[in-house]
Amino acid sequence: MLTQPTVARDIVAEPRAVYRARLLNPQSAEAFDYLPDGALVVNADGTIAEVVAASRIADDASHVTLHDFRPHLLIPGLVDVHSHLPQYDAVAMDGGELLSWLQAHIFPAEARFANPEKARDAAERFFRDMLAHGTTTAAVYATIHQEATSVAFSVAERLGMRAIIGKVMMDQNAPPMLCEDTETSLKQSEELCQQWHGRDRGRLQYAFSPRFALTCSMTLMRRAGELARQYNAYVQTHLSENLDELKWVKRLFPQAQHYTDVYRRAGLLGAKTLMAHCVHLSDEEFDLLQKTDTRICHCPSANFFLKSGIMNLVKAMKRHIHVGIGTDVGAGPSLSLFREMGAACLASKARWAMERFYRERLLEVWAEFSMLGARGTQLFRRVLAHLELDEEAHVADPKLVFYLATLGGARALGLDHHIGNFAPGKDADFVVIDTTPIDPTHDESEDQSLDTLLSRLVYRGKGTMVQATFVRGRRVHEEAQGRRAKFCQRLGSC
Ligand SMILES: [Zn+2]
Structure with missing residues (x-):
């Protein structure tokens, strides 16, 4: 006994x-x-x-x-589907929105990873802290530096972490010290993939990591997607996080129908693609993610921190899109997925309260619309639908978010047959x-x-x-x- x-x-x-x-x-x-x-x-x-x-x-x-x-x-073991190793030392730097925050705090922090010793020290602390918070699997961005990325893999390998890691790719609209030549970016990423993808019976895997559409040429994105398919590796990038980012993407890719369409044209959508944020998606974009079985990384704390907005988690779940939860350090303040689970519930409640407030406010002016007859009614319904206030909102509960940080996260990474x-x-x-x-x-x-x-x-x-x-x-x-x-x-x- x-x-x-x-x-x-x-x-x-x-x-x-x-x-x-x-x-x-x-x-x-x-x-x-x-x-x-x-x-x-x-x-x-x-x-x-x-x-x-x-x-x-x-x-x-x-x-x-x-x-x-x-x-x-x-x-x-908890599954963190989105985080940035080099941003750990620049965590919780308040002020600004995504684009100004990247310039002020994040790009300088990432530039320091040109020094492999600094990269080793940071990787050691990052993965040790992840394990100390109960996170056993993580999808992680390194920097543009090949050696620093390799160091991240070797530290994760030694510490026993299960990790999907990728060298960041940027060949336009990035600071000079972080902007790569397209061919070099592809070559170094492919070498890292050959070196690390599948190591230790698949405990370590590679993710081609074009940072986001603003900092990547269409050529870079297309060829990154081709390499990912060739090696059956992952793709990780960011989608629809911030309203200024959306406007810039529209200017850069005028032929695309919307932000998600940029990645569709680049051949980046699919079951091994992890899209972080997805805060401002239209219904057509949700349809496209669903149709292509693309995965969403929900990062509620980071979305609050950079004033980006609140991802519609309930909508994604209703559409049976695979979603995982990401700490998104350094916009997220902590490597704790417990904290992130709580944030996911609170974010969903904040969205619910906001929607209720606007629905009630709009109903107060309904009488004025109705005076316009059928046209007024039609217009009112369009406003409700456009603001996504036409249906009763629902909230995420603790069961759902705990599932997303464990089995759901594993499903989002396609690893649920193992973890x-x-x-x-x-x-x-x-x-x-x-x-x-x-x-x-x-x-x-x-x-x-x-x-x-x-x-x-x-x-x-x-x-x-x-x-x-x-x-x-x-x-x-x-x-x-x-x-x-x-x-x-x-x-x-x-
Ligand atoms: Zn991120």
């Missing part, structure tokens, strides 16, 4: 291990499994053998190593959570409903809850010694 509580001290995967704890296991945006006393059984190769109630572990389980994390909670939740055959990427910091009673043994647990994780979750992080059954982060000592003391096992 599992009667001897022990605390794991191993750093590498070991023959068949059992992790006993409360288990939270998302199955869809609505359905979650919750085992108050569960066991995650992990094979020596880091894959999950089974997920069962602890009582079902056989009496002869003495050949396995038991890691008893009770009363802590195990959740699947995202606990299922036999998937890789054992998981996070050990001490829920006392988010529980006002500070009592982990308290019986909580699933809704209460999820709501607290989403609205009150923080990095300090993370006790340990595992990727493929390998411990890649553990909490500070002092906190560990307290935990062991409470369990009586140290």
Whole structure:
């Protein structure tokens, strides 16, 4: 029987291990499994053998190593679908909107990555902090520098992070120190892809990363798309974030019907393309993303921070577009996906409140429209539809955003057959959570409903809850010694 509580001290995967704890296991945006006393059984190769109630572990389980994390909670490793490594040191620089903020804070920060030593130091801190926040998988932009990008890969490889990384591509409208020759940009990106894509059984993958339509020629974007298809690699870029950006794109690509059409013409849309932001999309653009199975990276904090707007998450979900959540550091203030999940719920509520306010205001002037007869009614309906106020708004709830930060994010990256939740055959990427910091009673043994647990994780979750992080059954982060000592003391096992 599992009667001897022990605390794991191993750093590498070991023959068949059992992790006993409360288990939270998302199955869809609505359905979650919750085992108050569960066991995650992990094979020596880091894959999950089974997920069962602890009582079902056989009496002869003495050949396995038991890691008893009770009363802590195990959740699947979090998936961050959009972030910028070189922007970490320029995080939380307030003021301005996207384009002026890039010039004032971000481009100078990215230029410093010409120095590979600085790049190594930054990558080390960035990925360590991600793992400390429970993020096991991330899609990440480096800078235009080939060596700094390679350094980012090597640090992620050593630390055990699962990462999709790409060298930023910019061949126009960028500061001279960051503006590349088109051919050089393509050649260096291809070399990086050849070097890193698929490394360690696919733990590391490459993303061709044309920054956004403003800083990329059509030639660069087209050929980046071709290379991505040739190597079955990802494409990551930004779409429809800021209103000034939209106007500039219109001027640069007058033949395109809208912003999304620029990327369609470049051949960049598809199931391996990650589009960040998507704040100001028209219905036709949503249609195009849906039709091409293009993925959306929802970055609510960054959208607030740069005053860009609020992405219509509910609309994207209704259209069955795959969406993941991105911290988008440095416009996002933190690498914590818990914080970002809360922001996603609040953003959705802010949108709901705003829509309600404008709908009611418009209804106040309805009488004046109606005096114009049928034409007035028609015009009024058009105004409502144009402002997207013609339907009752809905809000995102904690279940939905937790799903998006785990299984939904894995689906957005096309990795859900490997990660995202606990299922036999998937890789054992998981996070050990001490829920006392988010529980006002500070009592982990308290019986909580699933809704209460999820709501607290989403609205009150923080990095300090993370006790340990595992990727493929390998411990890649553990909490500070002092906190560990307290935990062991409470369990009586140290
Ligand atoms: Zn971004």
